[in-house]
Amino acid sequence: MLSTMKENEAYSVREPSKDQNASIYRPHSAAPSSPVTGLPSAALGLKDSLSFSRPVFLLHVGYSRWCQGSLKLFCMQILVQGELLRKVQAKISDQIIDIKTELCFNIGLSGVLSSGKLTILQWLLQETYEPENLQTESFLEKEVCKGEFAVLVEVGPRMSFTTAWSANAVSICQACSLTEVTRMERSRRYPLYLKAGSNPLDEGQINDFAAMVHDRMPECVYPHKLISFRTNAVPEAVSVVPVIERGREALEEINLKMGLTFDEQDLQYYTRLFRDDVK
Incomplete structure (x- = not known):
């Protein structure tokens, strides 16, 4: 879901054209032509770096005239999770019967994106996928909300430092005149599906699963949807070692x-x- 936030406020999303909401569910296919001309070749680098094996893109476009903060783009990967599922069943619980994976691109903004720039940003992230299939929400969130036997775990980079992937993506955006893009990070979302009638996972089991799918040094668990790259962590005072x-x-x-x-x-x-x- 691509939504716009300003500081700690959430804004209803509005495509710079007419619709209240616009989302794009995109199976793999041939790439449509660029909506703009004269984009630098660096744009193709971002497209290639965001390509996955048979992915499904889910985009919820958010826009407000006064908004600045962040955009979100969810991408569900259709990948075989067999090996991970076997490990989870052995180490966490044999009541877990399925695992899926969704990527979320969190895009930090310093100001308002014009309709033209929003089009360029969308094209950079989606130009290899068909534009006609629309969806307003994350598939995984819908599935988790519908079933009582599912839990969603999200992990991603810590807020305290910018990843090399983000630096590369921002550099490409800057080369395409998207000067408002200040940071772009990817988080991973895992819904765990349990057998009907089984007991819910306890906090310890959820933490054990999270430890299996992320590196605790550069990454952390997101207990809630990321709405800002700000961190409330206060650095410790400088001390002298004698x-x-x-x-x-x-x-x-x-x-x-x-x-x-x-x-x-x-x-x-x-x-x-x-x-x-x-x-």
């Missing part, structure tokens, strides 16, 4: 406190560096 005064002991203490995983060689090197060389 290596000159206390030597290796000071490094050992901060190593344990912050989980820096310094080994013997690290401790020796940094002690010598800051006590003997840099002082």
Whole structure:
């Protein structure tokens, strides 16, 4: 679903043309021609980097004259999840009978996109898919809402840093005059389907599944839909490690406190560096 948000407010979506909502469900097919002329060749790089094996695109276009914040684009991947399902059944619960995957492209904006720029952005992300099949909401959300035996888990990049994929996508957007695009990140959504009549998954099982499908260092679990790239995390105050005064002991203490995983060689090197060389 591609929707527009400003700060913490959600706006009803409006295509820059006439419709209140416009969504695009796109099976794989030949690419339509570009809606604009003179786009740089970098545009093809973004298209190629967003291509998947037989994907289904689901787009809900959002627009408001005064909106700036983010756009969302959901893409459901039709991929074989057999190996993941077998692992989940063995490690989490044998009551899980199916898993699907949906990608969500979260697009940060610094200002309003004109109708022309919104068309270019849509084309960059969708130009290889047929435009005539429309849908207003994520297929996975509909399925999860309809069935009481399903749970949706979403994981993606942490808000505190921008991924290399985002930097590349933003660079391509900038080359196409989409200067309002400031960040573009992909999150992954997994609905877990349970046998009818089975007990719901507990929090521990859901956390165990999330740990299987994301890297906890650069990624995190999204408990709710992402509406902003802002983070409420407050950086800790800068502290001084008194290596000159206390030597290796000071490094050992901060190593344990912050989980820096310094080994013997690290401790020796940094002690010598800051006590003997840099002082």
